């Protein structure tokens with residue numbers, strides 16, 4: 001069985017990769033991902049300047065996943081661009097992803113210009129969970145703002161790019177978002193980011209588990225699986241076929257990855273599991289996905305990608 005997959009002109013020898021923000025902050029962590037069985041990697045969402053992020057505890061493992069309010073800690077765009085340029089020289093056959101999350105439209109556009117003017121030849125993931133003007137929901141939940149950001153971006157940006165979306169829960173939102181995304185030359189849409197603003201409690205102390213935002217944070221892990229499947233499926237049904245899907249959320253084993261691919265995913269990102277198990281998780285996931293494919297009689301990802309059946 002072969003886990004080869006592609007997005008646009010980019011070929012990957014394995015469907016698995018990290019979710020942005022997980023074990024991808026430093027060159028050392030990124031090198032560990034590069035040396036793992038993952039087919040590619042994405043850097044921590046960058047801002048122009050280095051950020052320390054929120055005070056700890058800002059991540060906590062939960063019974064069925066995780067909660068985080070990291071606060072966008074990162075080494076700054078130049079650091080990740082530098083890593084990417086060195087990486088592509090040493091690994092010409094392994095395209096990677098740069099993630100960008102400006103704290104304002106102006107910052108996003110400035111970073112996009114810097115990337116456009118660079119020799120980076122991989123793919124750029126614009127994180128639409130980035131904040132919007134205060135008092136308004138995150139960019140991904142503000143359709144007019146999303147339209148504006150993408151219009152400005154693609155007025156000059158020509159490198160391969162996609163967006164990382166927050167989860168949507170209403171079918172009309174899928175319709176509205178897909179209608180916006182279909183207007184732009186996106187190579188991929190990555191669904192989903194963490195389930196925004198959950199809350200969990202320490203039973204010993206009756207205290208919120210994480211410190212920032214009074215304990216509010218994004219939920220990942222098994223809790224996210226049914227939402228991730230629905231978002232990947234809904235966009236797969238609505239987006240122009242030129243726009244590939246990346247599935248993120250709830251992957252704990254090979255079957256979870258298989259399900260995201262059935263829903264339409266061309267690549268599968270791993271967050272909470274990678275955080276907890278480390279890069280060796282990719283070796284286990286690869287083995288387990290191959291086993292599921294063998295059971296089903298499939299030898300390639302294309303044999304079953306998007307082939308979810310429904311009851312008639």
Ligand SMILES: CC(C)(C)CCc1c(C(=O)O)[nH]c(=O)[nH]c1=O
Nearest residue numbers: 069070071072129130131194218
């Ligand atoms: C939530 C933001 C800080 C605006 C973006 C970065 C981010 C973070 C983070 O850095 O807190 N955590 C997530 O689960 N998803 C994200 O996209």
